[in-house]
Structure formats: C-alpha cells, structure tokens
Amino acid sequence: MSNVACLLEVDDLGSAGLTQVLRTACDSSPLKVLQDSGVALLFQKPSSRTRHSMEMAVMQLGGHPVSVIGAEVGIDERESAEDVARNLACYHAAIGVRVFDHTVVERMAAVSPVPVVNMLSDQAHPLQALADLLTIQQAFGQIAGCRIAYVGDPNNVSRSLAIAAVLAGGEFVVASPSDYCFNTNDLQRIAQSGAVPVVMEDPFEAVQGAQVVYTDVWVSMGQETDAVQKLAAFSNYMVTPELMAEAAPEAIFMHCLPARPGSEVNDEVLYGPQSRIWQQAENRMHTARGALSYLLKTP
Ligand code: CP
Ligand code: NVA
Numbered sequence: 001m002s003n004v005a006c007l008l009e010v011d012d013l014g015s016a017g018l019t020q021v022l023r024t025a026c027d028s029s030p031l032k033v034l035q036d037s038g039v040a041l042l043f044q045k046p047s048s049r050t051r052h053s054m055e056m057a058v059m060q061l062g063g064h065p066v067s068v069i070g071a072e073v074g075i076d077e078r079e080s081a082e083d084v085a086r087n088l089a090c091y092h093a094a095i096g097v098r099v100f101d102h103t104v105v106e107r108m109a110a111v112s113p114v115p116v117v118n119m120l121s122d123q124a125h126p127l128q129a130l131a132d133l134l135t136i137q138q139a140f141g142q143i144a145g146c147r148i149a150y151v152g153d154p155n156n157v158s159r160s161l162a163i164a165a166v167l168a169g170g171e172f173v174v175a176s177p178s179d180y181c182f183n184t185n186d187l188q189r190i191a192q193s194g195a196v197p198v199v200m201e202d203p204f205e206a207v208q209g210a211q212v213v214y215t216d217v218w219v220s221m222g223q224e225t226d227a228v229q230k231l232a233a234f235s236n237y238m239v240t241p242e243l244m245a246e247a248a249p250e251a252i253f254m255h256c257l258p259a260r261p262g263s264e265v266n267d268e269v270l271y272g273p274q275s276r277i278w279q280q281a282e283n284r285m286h287t288a289r290g291a292l293s294y295l296l297k298t299p
Contacts (some may be wrong), residue, residue, distance in 0.1 A: 034063025144169030166195030
C-alpha cells in the first residue's frame with residue numbers, strides 16, 4: 001500500500017477521522033483544498049448520487065472533476081488498474097473509482113501517489129456510510145446509543161454501515177434470510193474495525209426499539225444472475241408500515257437509493273413522514289466534501 005491516505009472502507013478514517021469528516025461536512029465555507037487541481041472519477045457501473053455529489057464536492061473545494069465511464073479507460077483491458085492509477089495521478093490530486101471487484105480499488109491504492117477513494121465496490125460503500133452517519137446525527141443529535149436495524153441483503157452498503165455505525169458508538173443489527181447472511185469473511189472484515197454486528201433472521205425482532213430502519217435493493221449491480229432466487233428468498237423482508245410500527249416511535253427510515261419500491265420497501269414508507277432518503281442523498285455531497293478535505297490535508 002502506498003503511504004498516501006486512501007478511503008477504501010470507512011474504518012480507514014479511524015474514529016477520530018470519522019468525527020473530523022462529519023464535522024467538516026457541516027462547514028459552510030470549506031478550505032479550497034483542491035484549488036486549481038483535478039479529481040478523476042471513474043465509473044465501471046452506473047451512478048447518479050455518487051457522480052453528482054462527488055463532482056459538486058470537488059467544485060466546492062475549488063477543484064475540477066473529470067468523470068469517465070469505465071469502458072473509456074478500460075481498467076485491466078486497455079491497461080492495468082495500477083497503470084490507470086499511476087497515469088491519472090499525473091493530472092489529478094485524487095482518484096475516485098467505482099468498480100465491480102474490490103481488489104481493483106486495492107490494487108490502485110497500492111501504487112497511487114494520490115488518495116484513492118472507493119466510490120462503491122462489491123465489498124464496500126464508504127461514502128454512503130458517511131452520509132448515513134451524518135443523517136442519523138442530524139436526526140438524533142448523536143450516533144452513539146442509536147440502534148440501527150438493517151433489513152435485507154447483507155451487501156456492500158450494509159457492510160460499510162455496520163462498520164461506520166459501530167465506530168461511531170451505535171448498535172448495528174441485520175436481519176436477512178439464513179441463506180443470505182453475512183459470510184465468515186464479511187464478519188471477519190467487519191470485526192477488524194471492532195464492530196460485531198448482531199445477525200438474525202426475523203425482521204420484526206431486528207427492528208424492535210430501533211431508531212433507524214435501513215434497507216437497500218435485494219439485487220445489487222453486477223449480481224443480477226442471482227435475482228429470481230433472491231427475490232423469492234427476501235419476500236418477507238419488505239419494509240412496510242407494519243414493520244416500522246415495531247421500531248422506536250421516533251424511528252426514521254433510510255435507503256441509499258436507487259430503490260425498487262414494491263420490493264425491499266413499499267411506497268408508503270419510502271415516501272412517508274419517517275423517510276430521510278432525500279436528506280441522505282443531499283448529505284452525500286456534504287460528506288464527500290468532508291472526506292476529500294480530510295484525505296487531502298492528511299500527510
Ligand atoms: N447511493 C448511491 O451510491 O447511488 P448511485 O448508485 O446513484 O451513485
Ligand atoms: N447495493 C447497491 C448499492 C447501490 C448504490 C449496489 O451495489 O448496486
């Protein structure tokens with residue numbers, strides 16, 4: 001690994017860094033740490049929130065974002081992931097990358113002379129977790145002591161959320177069918193951060209007393225071959241008003257988006273009064289700014 005600060009998973013920040021990112025995210029006149037610099041944003045799969053929030057965050061820090069779709073750069077096709085990183089570092093102060101395979105981000109970070117940010121891999125979505133923590137903090141004043149119940153597919157978003165939640169002093173519970181629970185590797189990776197998620201099958205048990213009920217799509221990008229089997233296995237895991245009624249009275253509903261209304265959540269909850277989905281989406285920009293500021297100021 002090169003010795004520049006990178007953000008491949010949320011615990012790369014440590015708890016002090018996490019606190020600093022959340023604080024900086026709320027700064028209305030941030031230091032222009034990217035003045036006259038570029039940031040390369042590479043996408044091997046589609047994006048709306050990540051591209052727009054990162055581009056705007058770069059602009060707000062005085063920099064210039066250059067977004068590129070995967071095929072144009074051809075990671076490991078036109079040239080190796082390592083050479084893509086080395087090349088982009090000739091022009092840019094940081095590199096953001098959205099990939100199918102997490103090891104590609106690791107390989108880029110290993111050789112890059114500038115910070116590499118994981119903008120979503122099959123393993124992790126640290127930028128989303130940062131926005132989610134800010135949203136929870138805005139709702140309850142603090143994350144410590146909050147019970148965060150994730151109902152659905154244990155995936156990239158939930159791995160990062162588990163790590164982030166526990167790093168910030170919250171409690172993380174996940175409910176999923178037994179055939180789709182976190183595997184041993186996932187649990188070991190999450191445990192490296194000191195986070196020990198509570199894993200169960202019953203969504204109603206998971207949300208008992210929870211301040212946050214969170215879900216994500218049952219079929220993530222790049223995992224479509226599993227779709228039919230998964231949709232059947234998860235049919236009892238839709239977040240509905242009945243499920244929300246078992247959570248704490250002040251509970252909020254969260255989703256990273258894009259959502260599939262009628263699958264993992266119904267319209268009534270997704271667009272209802274407890275939902276914080278648009279605040280989460282906006283917070284993506286604020287926390288992206290906080291994360292970039294942190295990485296670019298850290299030696
Ligand atoms: N939540 C999120 O990362 O959205 P996009 O896939 O649209 O970037
Ligand atoms: N788990 C989803 C998140 C999208 C932001 C996916 O990987 O497709």
